[in-house]
Amino acid sequence: MLDGDTVFNSRLLTELTLSFHIIYATIGVGVPLMIMIAQWVGIKKNDEHYILLARRWARGFVITVAVGVVTGTAIGLQLSLLWPKFMELAGNVIALPLFMEVFAFFFEAIFLGIYLYTWDRFEDQRKHLALLIPVAIGAGLSAVFITMVNSFMNAPQGFDLVNGELINVNPFLAMFTPAMPTKVSHVVATAFMTAAFLLASIAAFKLVRGSNHAYHKKALFMTMKIGLIFSIATALIGDFSGKYLAEYQPEKLAAAEWHFDTSEQAPLLMYGILDGEEVKYALEIPFALSILAHGDPSAEVIGLDQFPEDETPPMAVHYLFDIMVTIGVWMILLSLVYWVGTKRKWAFINTKPFLWLLALGGPLSIIAIEAGWWMAELGRQPWILRGIMRTSEAATSSSHVDTMLLLFAGIYLILGIGTVVVLRRMFKKNPVEKELMEKGGEET
C-alpha cells in the first residue's frame, strides 16, 4: 500500500503513536500538580475561584486521560508488535520499570476515579485534596519509570552479551543508567512546564477574547508563575543533559550541533542550513558548545569524525534541537517579563498582542516537547539499543505494517478532533460565569 519497507513503516508508526501519545502523556503528568496547587490555594485563601479552577481543570483532564490511556495501551503493545526482537531482549533486562509503571498507573487510575466522584462529599475540603496526592504521585512515577526504559535504550547497561547470550543481568543497574537522571528530570520538569503554559494559554485566550473576569486573571498569573519556575528548571537540567551526552553519547550531541571535527574551544551553532559538510547562515556562539558539554570554555568536544558513517544519526536533529531550545528560552523570557510586569504593573502586559503571545505559549511548549522527543529518538539512530542492537534488526517481519499505519493514523485523527470538539463543547455549554453564579451567587 505504501512505499518503503517494513522497518521504515514500523518506525513511522511508532513515531506517530509516540508523537500523539506524548501530548496526552505530558498533560497527564503535569496537570494533576496544577489542579493540586489550585485547590490548595483555594482552600488556603478560601477563594471560590481557585476551587472552581481546580474543578474545571479536573473535568477537562479526564478527557485527556482517557485518550492518554488508550494511546498508552497502543504504544505499550506496539513495542512488542513492531519491535519483537528488541522487546525480547528488553524484557530480559528492563522489564522491571515497565512493570512498575503499570502499578503506578493503576494507582493513579483508582484515585482519579475516586477524586472525580467525591467532590463535595467531604466536609473538610482538604480530605478531598488528599485524594489527589496519589494521582499526582502515580502520574509522576509513570513518567519516571517509562523514561527509565528510554534511558536504558540510550545508555544500555546491567547485562553482558556473550556469544549472543544474555548473562549477568542486573535489573537495577539497567534502571539506573547514566542517562537516567537527566532524562527523567527533563521529562518531568517539561511536563510541569508545558501543563502550566497550556493552562495559561486558556486563561490568556479568554482575556484576549474580551473577558475581564478575575477568575481568568488569577489562573493566568498562577500558571505563568509555575511555568516560569519549571522552564528555568528545564534549562538547568538541559545543561546537565548536554554534559551527559558529551560523556556517553557524543555522536548525538555532535549531530545536534553539526560538530564535525573534534576540537577544543568549540562554538555552539544555532540555526543555519547544511550544505554537504559546510554550515551556512548559522549563528555562532563562541565557546558555548565546550561549556555545554564540559562546563569549560576550552574543553575538547568530540566530533562526528570519531564515528563510522553508519553509526551517526541524521543531521536533521540539529533543527529539532534548535526548535526545542528556542522555544524553551522564549518561554523563560516571556514568563519572566509577564511576572515582573505584573509585579511592577507594566501596562503592556495586559494588551492584546502580549496576551496573544501568552496564549501561544501552550501550543509552542507542545511543539518543543515533540521536537525534543524526535531529537532524542532520531539522535539515537541507527540504534534502538545504543551500540548493541540496530533498529533495523529489531523490527517485525510481518508484512502488514503499512496497513496498520494507515489505520492508526485514521484513529489518531479522529481522537484528536474528538478531544478538541468535546473539550470545547464541555466548557462552552458551562461557562465560568454561570458556574460561579450557581455556586455562590457572586456577580460576574
Next chain:
Amino acid sequence: MSLEILGIMVLWTFLFGYVIVASIDFGAGFFNAYSELTGKQHILTKIIQRYLSPVWEVTNVFLVFFFVGIVGFFPKTAFYYGTTLLVPVSIAILLLAVRGSYYAFETYGTKGHKGYALMYGLTGLVLPASLSIVLTISEGGFVSMTEGKPVLDYWALFTSPLTWSIVVLSIIAVLYISSVFLTWYASKAKDTKATDLMRKYALIWALPTIITACGIIYELSFHNQEHFDRIIDLWWMFGLSFLLFIGTVWLIWKRKNYGLAFGLLVGQFAFAFFGYGLSHYPYLLYPHLTIYDSFTNEAMAISLVVAFVLGLALLLPSLYLLMRLFLFNKDYVKGSQKNKA
C-alpha cells in the same frame, strides 16, 4: 513452586481478573446500546452508567498488566506473539481506543449522544472476539516457522471451526457474566424493573454459554489432541465449574440471593479458566514455546515478583477503597449522591 509457575500463575490470575471485569464492562455497553435501540434505555442506562463511570479506567489496566507482565516474565513471547499478532492485536487496540475515548467523551462531555452509546455497545462485542483470537492461535497449527521467523497463516485461522467457536463463546460469555452481575447490581440499587430485565437476559444467555463451552472442548479434540487429553485428565475442575453454573442459574431462576449467584459465577469461570490454563501447561504456544524455554533470567524474575508483591500491597487497599466508595456504597449505588467534578 518454581519461578516459572509462579510467574504464569500471577499473570493468569490477572488475565482472569480482566476477563471478569472486562466482560461486565463489554456486556454493560452492549445492553446499554441495545436498550437505546429498543426504547428501554430509561430502565437500564442509569444503572449501567453509575457502575461504569468510576471503574472504566481500572478495567483497562488489568489488560495492560497482563501484556507487560508476560513480556517481563516470558520475554520470548514478545518475539513469537509480537510478530504474529500484529494485525489482530492492532485491531483490538483500535477498538479499545474508540471505546475508551468515546466512553469518556460521552460521560464527561456530551451526554446522551446515541452514536457514542451504539459505538460503545458494538465494540463491546467485537473486542472479546478479536482478543480471544490470541487463545486460538496459542493452540498451535496456525503459526509456522519460516527462516527462523514465526508466520501466521490467516487462511487456516479464519477457516478453522475452533476459531469461530472460541469467538462465539467469548461473546456469549460476555453477555452472560455481565447480565448476572448487573442483575445483582440493579437489585442492590432496589431498581426492580432493571433487575427483572437483567435477570431475563441472564437466563437467556446461561444455556448457550455452557453449550458453546462444551463445543470448544469437542473442537479441540480434533485440533490439538494433546491439549484435549489434558483437559479430560482435569475433568473434575470442569465438573465443579458446571456445578457452580447450575447453582448460579438456580439462584437467579428462584430470584434468590443475586450476590451469591454472581459469586458462584466467578467460581464457575475461575475453575474453567484455570482448568484451561493448567491443561495448556507447559505450552505458551503449541508446539513452539513453553513457559520454561521462554522464561526470563532469575534476577529479573525475582525482582518482578518482589515488585509485584509490593505493588499489590499498595493496590489492594486502594481497590478496596474504590469498591467501598462506589460498588458497595448504598447511597452511591442508588444514585442519591451527586459528587461529580
